[in-house]
Amino acid sequence: MTEQRPIPDPSPLVALSTAHWGAQTLLTANRLGLFALLAGRQLTAKTIAAELGTAERQTRLMLNACTGLGLLESQPDGYVNSALSAAFLEPGKPGYLGDALRYSDDLYGTWARLGDALISGKPQIPAEDYLGRDPDQTRHFVRGMHNRALGVGRALAGIVDLEGRYRLLDLGGGPGTYAALLAQRYPKLQATVVDLPDIVAIAREIIDELGVSDRVTTLPGDFNEDVLPDGNDVVLISGVLHRETESGCRALIDRARDALAPGGMLVISDVLTDANGSTPAFAALFGLNMMLTAADGGVHSDATVAHWLEEAGFTCIERHPFQPPMPHRVVIGAK
Numbered sequence: 628m629t630e631q632r633p634i635p636d637p638s639p640l641v642a643l644s645t646a647h648w649g650a651q652t653l654l655t656a657n658r659l660g661l662f663a664l665l666a667g668r669q670l671t672a673k674t675i676a677a678e679l680g681t682a683e684r685q686t687r688l689m690l691n692a693c694t695g696l697g698l699l700e701s702q703p704d705g706y707v708n709s710a711l712s713a714a715f716l717e718p719g720k721p722g723y724l725g726d727a728l729r730y731s732d733d734l735y736g737t738w739a740r741l742g743d744a745l746i747s748g749k750p751q752i753p754a755e756d757y758l759g760r761d762p763d764q765t766r767h768f769v770r771g772m773h774n775r776a777l778g779v780g781r782a783l784a785g786i787v788d789l790e791g792r793y794r795l796l797d798l799g800g801g802p803g804t805y806a807a808l809l810a811q812r813y814p815k816l817q818a819t820v821v822d823l824p825d826i827v828a829i830a831r832e833i834i835d836e837l838g839v840s841d842r843v844t845t846l847p848g849d850f851n852e853d854v855l856p857d858g859n860d861v862v863l864i865s866g867v868l869h870r871e872t873e874s875g876c877r878a879l880i881d882r883a884r885d886a887l888a889p890g891g892m893l894v895i896s897d898v899l900t901d902a903n904g905s906t907p908a909f910a911a912l913f914g915l916n917m918m919l920t921a922a923d924g925g926v927h928s929d930a931t932v933a934h935w936l937e938e939a940g941f942t943c944i945e946r947h948p949f950q951p952p953m954p955h956r957v958v959i960g961a962k
């Protein structure tokens with residue numbers, strides 16, 4: 628006889644199947660500039676609608692939904708940003724994530740084509756769009772990576788000890804934020820950020836803003852094809868392996884090894900799953916996001932990456948998770 632399983636609570640299905648309601652409410656409010664408008668201010672629904680150029684009745688519904696989601700607080704004389712929105716969604720705040728939300732917003736329609744991606748085996752947007760061809764999408768992508776990297780990068784600096792190391796090569800360094808934060812922390816460190824030309828153009832602005840352009844230089848190019856500077860003490864590969872197949876990852880790890888001086892350190896930081904490929908759930912979903920947006924996009928496990936490092940000849944291999952809520956993990960090896 629088969630054992631009868633108790634009927635579970637259906638709430639997770641309801642929450643998952645309507646998750647796009649909350650996501651679109653947040654992304655639209657961010658896109659319309661609601662949180663910027665309310666920075667340090669309390670405004671009525673009528674004034675908010677007038678300032679945003681939106682319809683008043685519909686705006687009230689939106690403001691109430693934002694309040695229900697914990698993004699705003701409703702007070703007797705109007706609405707204010709909640710502590711959450713004030714910390715992360717007001718432009719200029721150190722924890723600002725608004726650009727990262729703009730990139731999620733750009734991908735919202737792409738997620739509706741998940742089934743098409745599964746059937747065709749192809750991404751649903753051309754990666755070229757956000758890697759240079761569309762200036763707005765490229766800026767959202769690079770500035771969004773910067774928003775996230777400001778948090779993740781500070782945590783990385785706490786995990787990886789670069790004392791006594793002076794030359795860093797950041798492959799696929801994107802906004803340059805990691806190299807810049809590490810240069811701030813280690814005043815004798817010189818760093819080179821390699822990335823595609825249109826990405827590097829925005830990275831230079833960010834490196835300037837972080838005040839380290841005298842020690843962090845950029846090298847526009849292709850990390851698979853171009854000659855890389857050698858003799859480095861550290862090579863960082865952050866957020867890159869999730870765009871590559873196994874052979875692409877192994878080839879890049881080999882190139883990183885060749886760019887290191889003897890005793891040099893390879894640092895791989897990425898969203899990585901457990902060995903089962905399914906947990907944490909955020910990492911498994913991230914694999915779908917990459918599948919939708921890059922030809923070879925997906926997600927790897929930290930155990931797999933550690934194995935590749937071992938096979939590439941690295942020793943002293945260590946794996947470190949970041950403290951929650953950071954979704955990254957780090958794999959380190961010595962040449």
Ligand SMILES: C[S@@+](CC[C@H](N)C(=O)[O-])C[C@H]1O[C@@H](n2cnc3c(N)ncnc32)[C@H](O)[C@@H]1O
Nearest residue numbers: 772776799800801822823826848849850865866
């Ligand atoms: C997800 S981003 C990660 C950026 C940064 N390292 C970070 O962690 O925030 C991946 C980066 O790899 C770069 N990239 C992809 N293919 C590349 C190639 N063939 N040569 C150089 N850069 C490349 C992209 O332009 C992008 O900036």
